[in-house]
Amino acid sequence: MTARLVLENLKHKPMRSLLSVFLIAIPVTLILCLVGLSRGMLEDSARRERGIGADIIVRPPQTSVMTLSGAPIPEKLVDAIQRQPHVALAMGVIVHPVTSVTFVSGIDMPRFNQMSGGFKYLEGGPFRGPDDLIVDEYYAQQHKLHAGDQVTDILNHRWHISGVVEGGKLAHLSVPIHTLQDLTGNTNKVSQIFVKAGNPADIPMVMAELKANTFLPDYNIYTMEEFTSLLTVENVGGLNTFIHVMVAIGVVIGFAVVLLSMYMAVLQRTREIGILKALGASRWFILKIILAEAVVMGVAGTVVGIGLSFVARALILALYPASLTQAITPDWWPKAAIISLAGVLLGALYPGLSAAAQDPIEALAYE
Amino acid sequence: MSEPLIEIRDLRKIYRVGRVDVPALRGVDLDVPPGEFLAIVGPSGSGKSTLFHIIGGLTPSSGGTVRIGGQDISSLTDAGRTQLRKDKVGFVFQKFNLLPNLTAADNIAVARHIAGRSQAVDPEFEGLLKLLGISERLNHKPAALSGGEQQRVAIARAIVNHPAILLADEPTGNLDSENSAAVLDVMRDLNRRLRQTILMITHNPEAAAFAHRTVRMRDGRIVE
Numbered sequence: 151m152t153a154r155l156v157l158e159n160l161k162h163k164p165m166r167s168l169l170s171v172f173l174i175a176i177p178v179t180l181i182l183c184l185v186g187l188s189r190g191m192l193e194d195s196a197r198r199e200r201g202i203g204a205d206i207i208v209r210p211p212q213t214s215v216m217t218l219s220g221a222p223i224p225e226k227l228v229d230a231i232q233r234q235p236h237v238a239l240a241m242g243v244i245v246h247p248v249t250s251v252t253f254v255s256g257i258d259m260p261r262f263n264q265m266s267g268g269f270k271y272l273e274g275g276p277f278r279g280p281d282d283l284i285v286d287e288y289y290a291q292q293h294k295l296h297a298g299d300q301v302t303d304i305l306n307h308r309w310h311i312s313g314v315v316e317g318g319k320l321a322h323l324s325v326p327i328h329t330l331q332d333l334t335g336n337t338n339k340v341s342q343i344f345v346k347a348g349n350p351a352d353i354p355m356v357m358a359e360l361k362a363n364t365f366l367p368d369y370n371i372y373t374m375e376e377f378t379s380l381l382t383v384e385n386v387g388g389l390n391t392f393i394h395v396m397v398a399i400g401v402v403i404g405f406a407v408v409l410l411s412m413y414m415a416v417l418q419r420t421r422e423i424g425i426l427k428a429l430g431a432s433r434w435f436i437l438k439i440i441l442a443e444a445v446v447m448g449v450a451g452t453v454v455g456i457g458l459s460f461v462a463r464a465l466i467l468a469l470y471p472a473s474l475t476q477a478i479t480p481d482w483w484p485k486a487a488i489i490s491l492a493g494v495l496l497g498a499l500y501p502g503l504s505a506a507a508q509d510p511i512e513a514l515a516y517e
Numbered sequence: 518m519s520e521p522l523i524e525i526r527d528l529r530k531i532y533r534v535g536r537v538d539v540p541a542l543r544g545v546d547l548d549v550p551p552g553e554f555l556a557i558v559g560p561s562g563s564g565k566s567t568l569f570h571i572i573g574g575l576t577p578s579s580g581g582t583v584r585i586g587g588q589d590i591s592s593l594t595d596a597g598r599t600q601l602r603k604d605k606v607g608f609v610f611q612k613f614n615l616l617p618n619l620t621a622a623d624n625i626a627v628a629r630h631i632a633g634r635s636q637a638v639d640p641e642f643e644g645l646l647k648l649l650g651i652s653e654r655l656n657h658k659p660a661a662l663s664g665g666e667q668q669r670v671a672i673a674r675a676i677v678n679h680p681a682i683l684l685a686d687e688p689t690g691n692l693d694s695e696n697s698a699a700v701l702d703v704m705r706d707l708n709r710r711l712r713q714t715i716l717m718i719t720h721n722p723e724a725a726a727f728a729h730r731t732v733r734m735r736d737g738r739i740v741e
Contacts, residue, residue, distance in 0.1 A: 155616075155619070158619055158623075159618055425614045429627065429631050511575050
């Protein structure tokens with residue numbers, strides 16, 4: 151009967167109920183999108199790193215897993231590593247930001263082909279000149295580019311698109327290494343070095359040899375497995391704190407929405423509360439109905455919020471495939487539910503308690 | 518004469534309005550034996566509704582005693598008065614006061630639910646619904662019912678838990694003469710068949726004529 155009462159109350163003012171559910175859904179969607187974007191971008195980075203086909207990555211001293219500024223590694227170190235026993239191939243890559251989320255990689259095409267098996271071309275083909283640019287399908291889709299097009303908005307340079315490739319290797323944009331080195335004032339320097347062992351069983355040995363080498367003092371050397379496992383939200387400075395702040399905002403919004411909605415509902419239903427009290431309903435019975443109504447809206451808001459996170463993902467995929475990658479994070483659904491339920495229960499508490507404490511005579515006289 | 522079901526002695530109620538004390542009841546004495554149909558009449562402000570509210574456990578008294586079935590209800594806490602409303606009293610109001618979102622059947626079921634009883638009603642109650650003439654209208658919401666039908670649903674809801682006392686506050690106040698007569702007939706029938714004790718406030722002398730006895734109130738006292 152309580153369920154019927156709650157359901158009928160929600161149905162009685164459908165616009166209020168739907169609006170409340172929608173407003174509760176918004177912070178849920180925000181939280182899921184934020185977590186999904188953080189995780190999606192990191193997973194995308196890890197996937198691209200793995201796509202190179204290297205076993206080991208050598209990064210400059212004093213860089214964290216997440217940061218890579220400039221190209222401080224002398225290119226001659228690539229050759230030095232190449233000469234190490236058990237190393238099949240060493241490849242230096244220079245990485246430079248184009249926007250805050252888009253990077254261009256400078257690559258040595260023959261070595262890249264050897265290490266990764268090469269790009270899979272959807273249009274055009276490899277570099278034919280120093281000003282050639284290869285874009286991946288996502289960047290091409292987002293910017294409506296095709297092989298043969300000219301672009302000038304990347305590093306203020308006139309590029310000719312030689313090919314459009316399948317995504318998943320390096321950055322969205324690739325150019326010849328020497329062109330990017332010269333354009334960014336990093337001649338003969340690279341950002342990181344990818345190493346392939348002659349045999350997967352040799353990886354620990356190569357790691358040990360590289361770490362023991364005096365020409366790589368303080369360099370960060372990881373196996374690719376190790377490196378990609380470090381690409382997590384926890385390892386991005388401040389991201390976790392940011393997510394926590396968003397979660398708190400989610401609770402506050404849920405709280406405020408339900409507080410207003412339920413407060414209004416309690417005012418509108420003053421007389422009905424009086425009737426229930428005249429029938430012998432206890433304070434707890436009244437409070438239970440208000441809280442149950444809020445919980446139903448909270449659960450519905452969470453479900454709608456989860457649904458909207460799929461919509462957001464589809465929109466991002468359609469509009470910004472090269473800039474943003476949003477993962478769907480089912481492990482966060484229960485957390486989002488708890489966050490929104492905490493908000494709605496807190497929000498419903500005051501209206502619920504004030505309804506429960508209403509004087510039945512005054513409530514029955516309410517017009 | 519049998520023991521009174523309701524025994525009221527020197528009942529007083531003072532409302533505080535701002536900084537002013539307003540006496541609503543100034544020493545009411547009343548005995549109501551079980552099975553009596555009692556009409557209470559009097560002008561507005563005479564204290565009729567206040568007397569009802571105290572007997573029905575909607576508000577505490579300021580002095581005196583009220584015994585219902587031997588239990589002194591003047592000293593009850595808020596929770597105790599809630600229990601009293603649940604177990605011993607059924608209300609019928611002038612404005613029907615049905616829950617607008619629920620069907621007639623659910624309005625009756627909610628009273629059973631609050632009293633902690635099963636949703637299924639006994640066969641005797643099924644018979645009562647027929648007597649009330651609402652068995653065919655139970656799946657309608659109040660907005661789809663006439664005033665007379667709403668009031669009969671309200672009566673059904675008030676007696677579904679077999680309360681000791683039915684308190685009816687101007688039950689015909691919002692009804693035309695035909696529906697008024699139907700509702701009063703039903704109440705008299707309930708009183709006769711079930712020996713349901715009924716206290717009814719009314720302004721209408723014709724309605725009061727349905728009762729066994731009429732008491733008149735004025736200025737917070739019973740005057741005759």
